Amino acid sequence: MQEKISKIVNMFNIDGIPVEIQKNNSGIINNTYKVTFKQDDGTLKDYLLQKINSSVFTEPYKLMKNIEGVTNYLKKKLIANNDTKHKVLEIIKTKDNQSLCVTLSDSGSVEYYRMYEYINNAISYDRSTDTSIVFHTGKAFGNFQKNLSDYPMDKLDETIKDFHDTGKRFQNLMRDIKIDPKNRAIEVAKEIVFVLKREEICSTIMSKIWSKDLPLRVTHNDTKVNNVMINKDNADYLAVIDLDTVMPGSMLFDYGDGIRSTSSHSSEDSTNLDEVYLDLELFKSYTDGYLSEMAPYLTNNELSLMGESIRIITLELAIRFLSDYINGDTYFKIDYEKHNLDRARNQIKLVEDIESKLDFINQYINQSYTKYLEK
Ligand SMILES: Nc1ncnc2c1ncn2[C@@H]1O[C@H](COP(=O)(O)OP(=O)(O)O)[C@@H](O)[C@H]1O
Numbered sequence: 336m337q338e339k340i341s342k343i344v345n346m347f348n349i350d351g352i353p354v355e356i357q358k359n360n361s362g363i364i365n366n367t368y369k370v371t372f373k374q375d376d377g378t379l380k381d382y383l384l385q386k387i388n389s390s391v392f393t394e395p396y397k398l399m400k401n402i403e404g405v406t407n408y409l410k411k412k413l414i415a416n417n418d419t420k421h422k423v424l425e426i427i428k429t430k431d432n433q434s435l436c437v438t439l440s441d442s443g444s445v446e447y448y449r450m451y452e453y454i455n456n457a458i459s460y461d462r463s464t465d466t467s468i469v470f471h472t473g474k475a476f477g478n479f480q481k482n483l484s485d486y487p488m489d490k491l492d493e494t495i496k497d498f499h500d501t502g503k504r505f506q507n508l509m510r511d512i513k514i515d516p517k518n519r520a521i522e523v524a525k526e527i528v529f530v531l532k533r534e535e536i537c538s539t540i541m542s543k544i545w546s547k548d549l550p551l552r553v554t555h556n557d558t559k560v561n562n563v564m565i566n567k568d569n570a571d572y573l574a575v576i577d578l579d580t581v582m583p584g585s586m587l588f589d590y591g592d593g594i595r596s597t598s599s600h601s602s603e604d605s606t607n608l609d610e611v612y613l614d615l616e617l618f619k620s621y622t623d624g625y626l627s628e629m630a631p632y633l634t635n636n637e638l639s640l641m642g643e644s645i646r647i648i649t650l651e652l653a654i655r656f657l658s659d660y661i662n663g664d665t666y667f668k669i670d671y672e673k674h675n676l677d678r679a680r681n682q683i684k685l686v687e688d689i690e691s692k693l694d695f696i697n698q699y700i701n702q703s704y705t706k707y708l709e710k
C-alpha cells in the first residue's frame with residue numbers, strides 16, 4: 336500500500352523526496368494522508384494527499400474544476416482584503432500540470448488522487464461544545480459565503496444533483512416505502528407519519544429558488560465543525576476545508592445544516608433521546624459567527640427563512656436516514672443493523688425540539704442580525 340502511495344506522491348510537482356506518509360483517519364468520505372517531503376535544502380514540508388471517493392463523487396473532474404475556481408477566487412479576495420490571518424486550500428498540480436492524478440486500482444477500477452498544501456498549526460474538531468469554536472466555525476462559513484457572494488455562478492457545476500432538494504427526498508421516501516425491499520416499512524410507521532405531517536415544508540426552499548425569491552449562492556454543503564481548521568494559537572478559524580460539495584445552492588442549506596450538525600447536544604446517532612436537543616448556547620454562537628460576516632449580504636427572504644431552514648434540513652436528514660434504513664442501508668455506512676433507524680429517530684427528536692424552540696430561534700436570529708448589521 337505504502338509503495339503504491341509513494342508512487343502516486345511522486346507524480347505531483349513537489350520539490351524534494353517523500354520521507355513519511357501517515358494516514359489521517361478523521362474524515363469519513365475520502366482517504367486522506369499526510370505526506371512529508373524532505374526539500375532540497377534539507378527542511379521538511381508537509382502536504383495532504385487524498386484519494387477521492389468516486390462512488391460518492393462520480394464526476395471528479397467537474398468537482399476539481401469547482402474547487403479550483405472557488406479557491407483561486409478566494410485567494411484573490413484574501414489579498415484584496417489584506418487578510419493575512421486566514422488561508423485558502425491550495426491545490427498542488429501533478430508534474431504534467433493536472434489537478435488530479437489518475438491511476439488504476441489492483442482490481443482495475445480508476446482511482447483519482449489530489450494533493451493540497453498542508454495547513455499547519457491548526458486542528459479540526461470532530462465535535463465541539465466550546466462556544467468559541469462553534470462561533471468561529473459559523474464565522475468561517477459566513478466569511479466563505481461572503482467572499483464568494485459575487486462569484487460568477489455559471490462557472491460552478493452541480494456535482495451532486497438535487498442534493499438539498501428536500502421535496503425530492505420526500506418523494507424518494509414515498510417510493511421506497513412502496514417498494515419496501517426489506518419489509519422494514521411497518522416497523523417505522525410512526526416515523527413515516529411524522530414525516531408525512533411535514534410534507535409541506537419540504538418544498539419551502541427549493542420552490543423559492545425556482546421562483547427566484549431566493550438567490551443562488553456558492554454553498555459549501557458540508558458545514559460541519561470538522562471541515563474548519565481552527566488556529567491552535569488563538570482558536571480563530573484558519574481555513575474552510577473539504578470543498579468537494581461546493582455547488583450552487585441557497586445559503587439556507589449551509590446555515591441550516593451548520594446549526595443541525597454543530598448545535599445538537601448529542602451526536603447524530605445517539606440513542607439516548609432525552610439527551611438529543613438543540614443546545615441554544617451553541618445555536619447562538621454559530622448564528623453570531625455566521626451573521627458577523629454575512630448580515631449585510633442577506634436578502635429579506637433569506638433572513639426570514641433562517642430559523643425554518645434548521646428545521647427543514649434536520650427533517651431532510653431524518654428522511655434520508657429513514658429511506659436508507661428502508662432500502663437496506665445502501666448509502667450511509669452502518670456499524671450495526673439498526674444504525675440508520677437510530678439516526679433517523681435521533682434527527683426526528685431534534686426536529687421536534689427545534690419546532691418547540693422556533694419562536695426563540697427566530698427572535699434570536701433577528702436580534703443578532705440587527706446587531707451585526709449596525710456594526
Ligand atoms: N489541507 C489540509 N491541511 C491539513 N489537514 C487537512 C487538510 N485538509 C484536510 N485535512 C484533515 O483531514 C481531514 C479529512 O479531510 P476532508 O477533506 O474533510 O475529507 P472528508 O471528505 O473525508 O471529510 C480533515 O478533517 C482535516 O483534519
Ligand SMILES: [Mg+2]
Nearest residue numbers: 362561562577
Ligand atoms: Mg471533512
